[in-house]
Amino acid sequence: MSSTDIAKVDFDKVNEIILSCGPKKSNVIAILQKIQEEFRYLPEDALTYIGTKIEGLSPATVYGVATFYNQFSLDPKGKYIIRVCDGTACHVRGSMPLLTALKAKLNLKEGKFTTDDMMFTVEIVSCLGACSLSPVIVVNGKVYPKMTTDALKIVVDTLLKQERGE
């Protein structure tokens, strides 16, 4: 935990989220989801805070929940989250070549999933339920069906252009 990390966490916001969901142990997943939505990841300080704030929880159990579920990330994510579906249907129709091409396009080396400028995060997900249109990718909630490596490049380039205000 660095000191800059502490400065970033807005505890009023965390409090607000805990209260809106209800300060109960059974609501901890919902609370973490809202916190991630707010901060784009789960700051460790927020986890510790929740663990001391809610009865029946400890920082360790909250950390345990946060690291168990795939949805949660303890690392900050990029502005655009590109989820490459690797469900069975997408896999047999070539989702892995898409991933390779995407990581090459974004210059992401092995084991790296977020670009240095915090613009893009690439995630592999197991199924998005759009199997008939495989392979699909989802960028911040928008589904792009029947993807090809070419179409993927166009999607990324369009986003980059948008960012540059073109």
Added chain:
Amino acid sequence: MTIVEVKQEEAKKNIAAQGTRILVCAGTGCVACGALEIIEEFKKKGLDASTIQSDKMTVVPTGCHGFCEQGVLILIPDLGINYVKVQKEDVDEIIDSVKTGVPVERLLYVDKDTGEKIQKREEINFYKKQNRTALGNVGKINAEEINDAIAFRGYEALEKVLTKMTPDEVIKEVTDSGLRGRGGGGFPTGKKWFFTRAAQGDKKYVVCNADEGDPGAFMDGSLMEGDPHRLLEGMAIAAYAIGADEAYIYVRAEYPLSIRRLRIAIKQAEENGFLGKNILGTGFNFEIHIKEGAGAFVCGEETALIASIEGERGMPRSKPPFPANKGLFGKPTLINNVETYGNVPGILLNGASWFAAFGTDNSKGTKTFSLTGDINNTGLIEVPMGITLREIIYDIGGGLRGGKKFKAAQIGGPSGGCLTEEHLDMPMDYDNLTKAGAMVGSGGLVIMNEDTCIVEIARFFASFTQRESCGKCVPCREGTKQMLAILEKIVAGKGEMEDLDVLEDLAIAVKDGSLCGLGKTAPNPVLSTLKYFRDEYIAHIKDKKCPAGVCTAMKKIVITDKCIGCTKCARTCPVAAITGNVKEQHVIDQDKCIKCEACIGVCPVKAIIKE
């Protein structure tokens, strides 16, 4: 007239006042193809369900029509017109066609064998052999308008149950129907209800498992998106039968649309007195909460799901005690999946014998499948149990894409197994599939052609289950890891013949020794592919060859002398592995090549081949 009858009467009048209904599919698939833009376009022309038009036509966004491959789909039931591959530019013509009754020819479905244009949906092969019951209203109604659900007999069964039947009679009806759990295991639903009713406890819960984690399956999502009221009604009936007053629907977070529609449906059902306190004046109380999952496949296992609702790591608990006796918050809990509850209202409305008339001796009713992979007609289907794989692939699915040869069908996802040519004519039901080493599972059906490497698919599923193993019990935690390691070794061309024996032993040990369904079924893909495609494993090990040309370690992509030097491939290559001068043959630097095959796709003269 009863309360529901009055509401139904009124709802039907409302629908009649809408004039010709233009049903636009707004399921996940069609939305991805631009359904929302089409609906917007219709609204711009003044057609909106909330403002009834003098033109006497209304656009209605609905749930999944099923034939996702042909999206965006539009159905106009009054005129018997079905449109496919609709785009927003077509809206004007569609409106004209409703006015004149003459269909827009170019938007009709074309049968690929006969070349004939087909206007009526029920005459299209994809729909002919289907029997939509659980999905009966999906695609017919606006999922966000309870009025539509009521007009199509929503909550009629609930009223019948609450006013005319005892809980025991309800359970008997469900038992007699022969309904079995649609989530995978196939446990008789009536029996489960009976056990939960019999369990001692002042407080009981109903839980719906909507954590459709099987990659390649989207039936439950489609039901929730298209007809959430049916699920709520089924759950309310179950609650009455077992004596519960509170319920949770555990929905995976990857289904935001389902979650949104369920929230709307619950609110509208409460406003109409179908949920909440003193339902339909009978004194029965019942409330439903939604819990969002957070992306863990193991949470599809009932005890892990319960742990997750309680706010813990989603790890399974040992059984017994079964949830029927000690489930959510330690109370007796009934847990069924979405499709199972979706079948309940129909059974209570039409009787057990109506339901039992579909299917085979031990597997009654219909089953939804999501049909995907290398097949022409992908989509959501509902067929009677006992249908053959051949009928699904060739009649409904229209055969394999590009006329390729059928190789295998993966059914039940990472928990299921593969079916091969020899199973094409086997009636598909719970027992036959188990005998064949597969399982119905949730109903994901992925068709694979001759270009699919079966060993790589086994590795794919093993990596999935290994990643999703929660780590609680040793056989699953360590076993899936070692199975994956062996499969990776084989796929990388470094396998030895002994590996196959170790793999098989391991698979059996994991199957027998694991705590929950995830581990018990994780070896299924390995065992069934070893059984039916052992040759292919041996080819990888002995000949160091991938017969399907998929495994990258054994694959080499080369440019032949057909190359005309157009430079397209060099410009496409994501890693700049291709070099060459204009109008001269290009070459691939094998050290740089990542074998993504992007170049093969762009070559205009098919000069690039896999070796």
